[in-house]
Amino acid sequence: MNQASLYQHANQVQRHDAKLILDEFASTLQWRSDGEDALLDVGSGSGNVLMDFVRPLLPIRGQLVGTDISSQMVGYASKHYQREERTRFQVLDIGCEQLPEELSGRFDHVTSFYCLHWVQNLKGALGNIYNLLKPEGGDVLLAFLASNPVYEVYKILKTNEKWSTYMQDVEQFISPLHHSLNPGEEFSQLLTDVGFIQHNVEIRNEVFVYEGVRTVKDNVKAICPFLERMPMDLHEEFLDDFIDVVISMNLQQGEKNEDQKFLSPYKLVVAYARKTPEFVNNVFLEPPHQNLVKGIN
Ligand SMILES: C[S@@+](CC[C@H](N)C(=O)[O-])C[C@H]1O[C@@H](n2cnc3c(N)ncnc32)[C@H](O)[C@@H]1O
Numbered sequence: 058m059n060q061a062s063l064y065q066h067a068n069q070v071q072r073h074d075a076k077l078i079l080d081e082f083a084s085t086l087q088w089r090s091d092g093e094d095a096l097l098d099v100g101s102g103s104g105n106v107l108m109d110f111v112r113p114l115l116p117i118r119g120q121l122v123g124t125d126i127s128s129q130m131v132g133y134a135s136k137h138y139q140r141e142e143r144t145r146f147q148v149l150d151i152g153c154e155q156l157p158e159e160l161s162g163r164f165d166h167v168t169s170f171y172c173l174h175w176v177q178n179l180k181g182a183l184g185n186i187y188n189l190l191k192p193e194g195g196d197v198l199l200a201f202l203a204s205n206p207v208y209e210v211y212k213i214l215k216t217n218e219k220w221s222t223y224m225q226d227v228e229q230f231i232s233p234l235h236h237s238l239n240p241g242e243e244f245s246q247l248l249t250d251v252g253f254i255q256h257n258v259e260i261r262n263e264v265f266v267y268e269g270v271r272t273v274k275d276n277v278k279a280i281c282p283f284l285e286r287m288p289m290d291l292h293e294e295f296l297d298d299f300i301d302v303v304i305s306m307n308l309q310q311g312e313k314n315e316d317q318k319f320l321s322p323y324k325l326v327v328a329y330a331r332k333t334p335e336f337v338n339n340v341f342l343e344p345p346h347q348n349l350v351k352g353i354n
């Protein structure tokens with residue numbers, strides 16, 4: 058994903074989910090009494106979710122660091138938002154072996170929206186997220202895809218010889234929890250393994266409705282890693298084949314006209330975790346390992 062401006066204009070589902078989750082968890086996050094909260098966001102992309110929905114929650118004196126593996130995304134976010142006070146953007150691969158010194162152990166909060174399904178080494182990423190928090194504690198709010206029909210579409214398109222050369226490594230772009238029979242338990246176990254004492258993991262079954270073929274195509278273009286590998290003149294043909302597969306999966310509603318809709322049923326992991334034992338939703342959870350997994354897996 059390197060097309061920041063495409064993403065910024067075709068990320069309705071991502072914005073919708075982040076806003077809902079932040080509204081819900083704004084008062085659960087453990088804000089400091091001195092208003093000097095430092096928050097790092099993982100996989101901030103073009104930056105609009107971070108600036109529109111996370112930044113307003115931070116106290117005036119709070120510090121915000123947006124990070125992303127893509128220097129193109131970081132460049133775009135810096136250009137558009139770095140003028141905001143106490144806000145900066147920097148490149149960070151959350152799956153890296155060693156966190157940069159200036160980030161390690163510096164944050165009160167870590168958030169991440171629609172990023173962790175891109176990271177195959179989920180345990181390594183969670184270990185890093187844990188280590189970004191200050192030694193004395195802090196909390197994290199994470200939301201990412203466990204599964205999405207887009208991954209099944211990719212797998213089918215890979216079997217088409219027109220596209221297979223561009224999609225050899227398709228598994229690298231499928232959420233590490235997409236094939237899991239119990240993504241909530243699996244993620245919960247990873248949080249425990251890396252050291253989080255308390256956590257609340259939910260698997261939310263959602264359906265997003267895309268209005269019309271063009272909307273689906275624009276949303277696919279904004280996130281599909283295979284398009285940038287093929288010549289531009291093949292993009293529309295690839296997107297047409299994408300739509301044909303979606304239709305063959307019965308995800309279409311209505312006739313081929315302006316009323317045509319496409320349904321995307323997906324599972325979202327929503328996790329809130331604290332480094333030190335305390336309260337979750339105002340309920341004291343006895344340490345250690347009093348964890349909660351909600352939702353239908
Ligand atoms: C779908 S975008 C989400 C952007 C933003 N958080 C939002 O909600 O709109 C996913 C972002 O995760 C980034 N990403 C993928 N792998 C990553 C990694 N290993 N470390 C950090 N960022 C990563 C991508 O470059 C991309 O910008």
Ligand SMILES: CC(C)=CCC/C(C)=C/CC/C(C)=C/C(=O)O
Nearest residue numbers: 171206207276277280319320321
């Ligand atoms: C109907 C249908 C399958 C639409 C495609 C939906 C779509 C573009 C999903 C993208 C999911 C994803 C990997 C998002 C992201 O990382 O931001």
